[in-house]
Amino acid sequence: MEVNLFIIIPIVFAAGIAAGITTVIFLAFKASAGKKEFVAIGASTVSGRGVFALKKIREGDIIERCPALEVTDKDIGGELLNYVFYGNNESARLVVMGNGMLFNHSSTPNVAYYREETGLGPELVLYALRNISKGEELFYSYGDEWWFTRQ
Numbered sequence: 284m285e286v287n288l289f290i291i292i293p294i295v296f297a298a299g300i301a302a303g304i305t306t307v308i309f310l311a312f313k314a315s316a317g318k319k320e321f322v323a324i325g326a327s328t329v330s331g332r333g334v335f336a337l338k339k340i341r342e343g344d345i346i347e348r349c350p351a352l353e354v355t356d357k358d359i360g361g362e363l364l365n366y367v368f369y370g371n372n373e374s375a376r377l378v379v380m381g382n383g384m385l386f387n388h389s390s391t392p393n394v395a396y397y398r399e400e401t402g403l404g405p406e407l408v409l410y411a412l413r414n415i416s417k418g419e420e421l422f423y424s425y426g427d428e429w430w431f432t433r434q
């Protein structure tokens with residue numbers, strides 16, 4: 284059987300290009316799917332550092348699960364007082380890792396949180412209260428008591 288190289292060579296060439304493009308798209312998709320960070324630290328619109336959305340976040344999305352360490356109020360002093368959460372009893376305090384301690388306060392927050400006990404210790408789970416645009420600063424509410432006790 285006679286093989287027409289003028290037909291075969293362009294077909295092989297086109298197939299090679301298509302395979303290359305497919306591989307690049309697949310790898311790019313895999314890389315972006317693996318990127319789970321929703322937020323980054325930047326200059327806040329209200330005070331010092333703040334936390335900002337790196338991409339669009341939908342209402343209900345979990346923004347970050349922050350490992351936390353429960354200590355007593357005796358372990359916490361000075362400026363650190365302004366960074367820790369209340370713990371499971373009056374004297375307990377929660378030191379929250381990751382980006383969890385750097386969110387600023389708003390009385391109309393776009394983020395809320397709850398505590399979850401895991402086999403590895405407590406976690407503070409931060410989630411979106413509404414759709415949030417890329418670039419927006421994220422806030423949770425510190426609560427009235429927080430501001431009242433600090434005047």
Ligand SMILES: C[S@@+](CC[C@H](N)C(=O)[O-])C[C@H]1O[C@@H](n2cnc3c(N)ncnc32)[C@H](O)[C@@H]1O
Binds near residue numbers: 329384
């Ligand atoms: C947990 S830190 C938040 C991160 C802080 N902005 C930083 O740069 O490290 C809490 C401190 O941020 C400041 N802060 C948070 N929300 C604020 C707001 N809405 N207005 C003014 N200051 C705020 C207060 O000084 C507070 O003591």
